[in-house]
Every structure is written in C-alpha cells, then in structure tokens.
Amino acid sequence: MDKNEFLNSLSKRAGISYDEAKLFYDKFIQRFVKVLKSGQSVRISGFGEFKEKARKTRRVFDPKTGFEKVIPSKIVVSFSPAKIFLEKVNIKYKNLKPVVVKVQSAIVEEKDLDEFNLTFFESGKKQEDVKIEFNAVEEEPVVEEFKISKLKDGEDYLYLPDESKAVERFEDIDIDVPVFDVFQNVEVSKSGKEMYKDEIKINFEEVEMPEFNLTEEPQHPQEKKEPKKVFDDTQKKEVPSMAFEYEEENNKRTGFWVFLFVVFLIFVGGVIFLLNQYGYIHLWGEGKKTSKVEFKQPEEVIVTTPEIKPRVETPAVSEERKPQPVITTPKPEKPSISKPIPKVGKSYVIQVASFQDKKLADALASDLKKKGYNAFVERAFVEWKGGNWYRVRVGFFDSIEQANEMARKLKKDARVEKIWVSEAVRSITK
Amino acid sequence: MTKDEFTKLLAKDMKWSVAKTERVLDAFFNLVSEILIKEKKLNLFRFGVFTVKHRASRKGRNPKTGEELILPPKEYPYFKPSKSIISAINNR
Numbered sequence: 001m002d003k004n005e006f007l008n009s010l011s012k013r014a015g016i017s018y019d020e021a022k023l024f025y026d027k028f029i030q031r032f033v034k035v036l037k038s039g040q041s042v043r044i045s046g047f048g049e050f051k052e053k054a055r056k057t058r059r060v061f062d063p064k065t066g067f068e069k070v071i072p073s074k075i076v077v078s079f080s081p082a083k084i085f086l087e088k089v090n091i092k093y094k095n096l097k098p099v100v101v102k103v104q105s106a107i108v109e110e111k112d113l114d115e116f117n118l119t120f121f122e123s124g125k126k127q128e129d130v131k132i133e134f135n136a137v138e139e140e141p142v143v144e145e146f147k148i149s150k151l152k153d154g155e156d157y158l159y160l161p162d163e164s165k166a167v168e169r170f171e172d173i174d175i176d177v178p179v180f181d182v183f184q185n186v187e188v189s190k191s192g193k194e195m196y197k198d199e200i201k202i203n204f205e206e207v208e209m210p211e212f213n214l215t216e217e218p219q220h221p222q223e224k225k226e227p228k229k230v231f232d233d234t235q236k237k238e239v240p241s242m243a244f245e246y247e248e249e250n251n252k253r254t255g256f257w258v259f260l261f262v263v264f265l266i267f268v269g270g271v272i273f274l275l276n277q278y279g280y281i282h283l284w285g286e287g288k289k290t291s292k293v294e295f296k297q298p299e300e301v302i303v304t305t306p307e308i309k310p311r312v313e314t315p316a317v318s319e320e321r322k323p324q325p326v327i328t329t330p331k332p333e334k335p336s337i338s339k340p341i342p343k344v345g346k347s348y349v350i351q352v353a354s355f356q357d358k359k360l361a362d363a364l365a366s367d368l369k370k371k372g373y374n375a376f377v378e379r380a381f382v383e384w385k386g387g388n389w390y391r392v393r394v395g396f397f398d399s400i401e402q403a404n405e406m407a408r409k410l411k412k413d414a415r416v417e418k419i420w421v422s423e424a425v426r427s428i429t430k
Numbered sequence: 431m432t433k434d435e436f437t438k439l440l441a442k443d444m445k446w447s448v449a450k451t452e453r454v455l456d457a458f459f460n461l462v463s464e465i466l467i468k469e470k471k472l473n474l475f476r477f478g479v480f481t482v483k484h485r486a487s488r489k490g491r492n493p494k495t496g497e498e499l500i501l502p503p504k505e506y507p508y509f510k511p512s513k514s515i516i517s518a519i520n521n522r
Contacts, residue, residue, distance in 0.1 A: 001465060003475040014457040024454055027443045029477055031436070033518045040431045047459040050509070052519060075519050077478070079509030085463055089482060089505050096502035098490070103497055 048081040348403040361390035
C-alpha cells in the first residue's frame with residue numbers, strides 16, 4: 001500500500017481532508033523523532049510501544065578484506081506490540097494451546113531417590129525387617145538339608161532345631177543382600193539422569209524377582225516332599241490357614257459392600273422422607289390429610305353463608321326430594337343448581353388478605369360475611385414463606401369480569417389496598 | 431510517554447484541538463493495525479516498515495515443572511524504522 005492510498009483512507013476514516021492528513025503525517029513523524037530523541041518511549045495503548053535501544057560496538061570479521069571491522073554503536077527503534085494487537089493478529093491461532101508431550105516433573109524424581117535411599121538406611125539399622133523380606137529367598141537350601149536329617153533319622157519331624165539353624169544362616173547371608181549392589185550402582189550412575197533411571201529400574205527387577213519366588217517355590221517343595229511320609233500333618237496345618245485367609249478377604253469385601261448398601265439405604269430413606277414432608281409424595285398420610293383439610297374449611301364457612309347454602313345443600317336435598325314430590329318442587333330448584341355449578345369450567349376467586357394467625361383471618365372473614373360477601377378462610381402451605389398461611393378469599397365467580405367488579409366493590413368496602421383475582425377449581429368446594 | 435501526552439504535544443504542533451488530534455491518531459493506528467492484519471506488510475514513507483512474520487510451532491519446556499510442550503505457531507508484528515528516523519535519532 002502506498003503512502004497516498006494510506007493517507008486517502010486516513011482522511012476518510014478520520015473525516016479530514018487529504019492535505020490535513022498529509023500535514024498530520026509529517027508533523028507526527030517530526031514529533032515522534034523528537035520524543036524518541038529526548039530518550040522517552042512512545043507507548044500507544046492498544047497498539048504497542050516504540051522504544052529506542054542502544055546497540056553496542058561490535059567487531060566483525062570481514063571475509064572480503066580478511067581484517068576485523070569495527071561497527072560503531074547505534075541507536076535502534078524497537079517496537080513491542082501490545083497484547084490486544086497481538087491477539088488481533090493471531091486470531092487464526094486463537095484456539096491453539098500448548099500441548100503437553102512429556103510429564104517430566106523434577107519433584108517426582110527426587111521423591112523416588114529419597115525412597116530408595118531410605119530403604120538402604122533402614123536395612124543398615126534394622127536388620128530384622130530385612131530378614132523377613134529376604135528369608136524366603138534362601139529357604140530352598142535350608143529345606144534340602146532338613147530332608148537329609150530326616151532321611152537319616154527316619155521318622156523324626158521336629159521343626160525347632162531346623163528353624164534355629166535357618167536363622168543363623170540368614171544373619172550371615174543378609175549382609176550380602178542385593179540392596180548393597182543397588183546402592184553401588186546409584187553412586188556410579190549419578191553422572192547422567194537418564195542412565196540413572198534405567199539402571200535403577202534394572203536393579204529393582206533383580207531385587208524383586210526373588211520376592212516373587214518366595215511365595216511360590218519354597219512352598220511347593222515342602223508340600224511335595226513332606227506329604228510323601230506324613231500327609232495329615234501338612235494338610236491340616238496348611239490348608240486351614242489358607243482357607244482362613246480367604247475368609248478374611250471375603251469378610252473385608254462383604255463388609256465394604258454392606259457399608260455401601262447401608263449408606264445407600266440411608267440416602268434413599270432421607271430422600272423419601274423429605275419428599276413426603278414437602279408433599280411431593282404421600283406415603284404416610286399426613287400430606288394427604290392436610291391437602292384435604294385445606295379445602296374442607298371453606299365448605300364449612302360456605303354452609304353458613306346465605307348465597308352458597310343452596311349450592312351445597314341442594315344436591316343432597318334434591319336427590320331426596322326427587323322420588324317424593326315428582327312434579328311440584330324440583331323444577332324451580334334445578335335451574336338454580338345448574339347455573340352456579342358448571343363442573344368443567346373455570347371459576348375465579350378474590351383474595352382479600354392472608355395471615356399467619358388463623359384468628360385474624362377468621363375475624364376478617366366474619367366481618368366480610370356480615371357485609372354480605374361470600375368470604376371463607378383457606379389454609380395454604382407455602383415453603384418459601386415459612387409455613388402455613390390463612391388466606392381470606394371471597395366467593396366463586398364464573399368469569400374474570402364479575403370477579404373484577406366484586407373486587408372494586410371490596411376495595412371500597414373493606415379498605416384493603418391489594419386485592420387480586422385468581423383461578424380456582426370449582427370441584428374443590430364439593 | 432503515553433498517548434495522552436503525545437497527543438497534547440501533537441495538538442500544539444498542528445494547532446488543532448486535543449480531541450481532534452486524538453481522533454486522527456486513533457484512526458491512524460487503527461488503520462495501521464487493520465492493514466497489517468489483512469496484508470501483512472505496510473510501508474510508510476519516512477516512518478518505517480511494519481511487517482507481520484510467521485513463527486512456526488516449536489518444542490518448548492516449562493521451566494517450573496519440566497514438562498515438554500509443543501508451542502503453537504504464532505504471528506508477530508515487527509517494525510523497522512526508516513533510515514531518516516534512525517539518522518535523526520543518532521545525530522544528537
């Protein structure tokens with residue numbers, strides 16, 4: 001892009017003429033040089049920082065002439081871009097992040113070394129522990145010698161003298177235990193880390209292999225060679241011991257599973273209890289009763305009021321009267337019943353106020369009844385308001401318009417500020 | 431020196447208001463950055479050359495934990511000042 005194009009686009013962008021842009025460009029460079037000359041840096045937020053940087057004198061070998069050449073010291077302008085600008089430039093690689101190839105933590109290596117050294121020192125201090133570890137390595141020769149004694153004696157199977165012999169030999173042998181070899185290797189291979197690791201690993205394998213042999217090999221020769229003469233003693237001693245171990249293991253596993261099962265049961269029980277308490281499930285009856293009681297209270301009130309008397313009483317009365325007087329009475333009463341009770345349709349209720357004391361609610365309801373409204377008290381359980389609330393409500397309306405008209409009247413009569421109309425299912429009243 | 435101080439000095443040179451010079455300066459650097467992102471190179475006569483160079487991905491190492499990493503590729507803007515600016519700065 002040429003300077004002219006750049007200045008054109010600058011003039012368009014900034015809303016100035018081309019000449020102004022040209023003048024600005026010249027003055028900008030002059031001022032820029034002046035500021036840098038004074039030794040200050042120009043930091044422009046969102047773009048970067050221009051800073052002057054001194055280059056030292058250098059001596060360079062010139063291949064043409066074959067002599068050393070001195071390049072004088074120089075001041076250079078360095079530009080370090082701002083973070084925002086870098087992000088804008090690197091929008092392509094926005095989602096790329098450094099990938100971990102090898103987890104090679106220096107801390108872990110140190111731990112390994114410590115553990116290894118500790119094992120060596122322990123072996124030096126506590127010889128008993130080491131014996132137990134490496135006893136089994138050299139049981140094989142001991143066993144062979146037992147046999148010889150047994151063969152000579154014939155039928156004597158005493159373990160006591162053999163064990164004492166074995167212990168003595170172990171003490172002698174333990175000093176030459178392979179742990180010492182491992183330590184020597186460590187000292188030699190401290191020069192390079194990678195070599196160090198490999199050698200340690202090899203040594204571990206050498207040390208550990210005999211341990212595996214302990215469990216398997218030394219038992220078999222004892223089992224094979226002794227039972228030839230006496231089967232009962234060996235079987236009685238070994239088999240029950242093995243069985244006992246298995247039982248212990250099984251007990252541990254079962255205990256763990258039983259514990260899990262108990263925890264699960266407690267969890268499920270708690271969940272069911274909570275659900276029942278808050279009324280999502282009705283298993284032990286209290287929840288159901290409360291829900292019924294809530295809606296039964298209005299019935300009692302309604303019975304006393306003049307308007308609803310026919311609604312509630314008539315269905316019972318009319319059914320009784322139907323068989324007795326067929327023609328005379330029911331005709332006028334039936335329409336009165338059918339109008340106020342549309343079973344399917346919605347009905348509306350005006351809520352005048354709500355109290356936590358039942359006495360206050362009853363008092364307000366009785367006042368409203370005296371004035372001639374169809375008021376009743378309804379109990380509701382509200383969780384987030386903390387328990388039972390007694391709502392004072394006024395009678396049932398078929399449409400919102402009727403309810404609103406009644407609400408306006410109520411506002412004047414009862415001097416209540418807030419009144420709202422809500423839907424209610426008519427079947428509740430029955 | 432921050433942009434505020436620089437604009438005040440520039441405004442004195444231009445005999446413009448500070449607000450206008452700031453507006454023009456912002457437009458100037460925004461333009462530079464936009465053109466750089468699009469075309470990767472901008473040659474401003476008597477000021478210098480802005481270029482955006484590609485840095486390939488490479489292997490690195492976290493000096494704290496010692497993990498070996500493959501660092502993603504990156505693009506980095508460079509600025510090479512013009513000869514006139516360097517000569518002006520060096521002749522004090």
